[in-house]
Amino acid sequence: xxxxxEPVGNTCPMIDxxxxxxxxxxxxxxxxxxKLSIVDIFDTRDIVIENLDNLESILEKxxxxxxxxxxxxxxxxxxxxxxxxxHYRAIEDIDYEMRELKSKLSSREDRIFELENLISEYExxxxxxxxxxxxxx
Numbered sequence: 001x002x003x004x005x006e007p008v009g010n011t012c013p014m015i016d017x018x019x020x021x022x023x024x025x026x027x028x029x030x031x032x033x034x035k036l037s038i039v040d041i042f043d044t045r046d047i048v049i050e051n052l053d054n055l056e057s058i059l060e061k062x063x064x065x066x067x068x069x070x071x072x073x074x075x076x077x078x079x080x081x082x083x084x085x086x087h088y089r090a091i092e093d094i095d096y097e098m099r100e101l102k103s104k105l106s107s108r109e110d111r112i113f114e115l116e117n118l119i120s121e122y123e124x125x126x127x128x129x130x131x132x133x134x135x136x137x
Contacts, residue, residue, distance in 0.1 A: 008065040
C-alpha cells in the first residue's frame with residue numbers, strides 16, 4: 001500500500017531559490033560594463049557561474065522530487081483502480097446474492113401460498129365433517 005502522504009516536501013522554496021538565483025545572476029551581469037576592470041569582470045563572471053552551478057544542483061533536486069511525486073501519484077492511481085475494481089466486484093457479488101435471495105424468497109412465498117390454500121381446504125373439510133358429526137348426534 002502506498003503512503004497517503006506525499007513522499008517529498010514542499011518544493012516551492014527550492015523554486016523560489018532558483019528564481020532568486022536567476023535574478024541575482026541577471027543583476028550581476030547587468031553590472032558589467034566597459035567601466036569595470038578586467039579583474040572585476042572576471043570576478044563577476046565567476047560569481048555568476050558559481051550561482052548558476054548552485055541553481056543546477058537545486059534544479060536537480062526539484063527534478064528528483066518531481067520524479068518521486070510522479071511515481072507516488074502513479075502508485076496511488078493504480079491503488080485506486082484496484083479499489084474501484086474490488087468495489088465493483090463486491091457490488092456484482094451483492095447483486096448476484098440479492099437476485100438469489102429474491103428468487104428463494106419468491107419460491108418460499110409460492111410455497112406459503114400453496115400451504116395456505118391447503119390449510120384452507122383442510123379447514124373446509126374439518127368444518128364439513130364437524131357439521132356432519134353434529135347432524136349425527
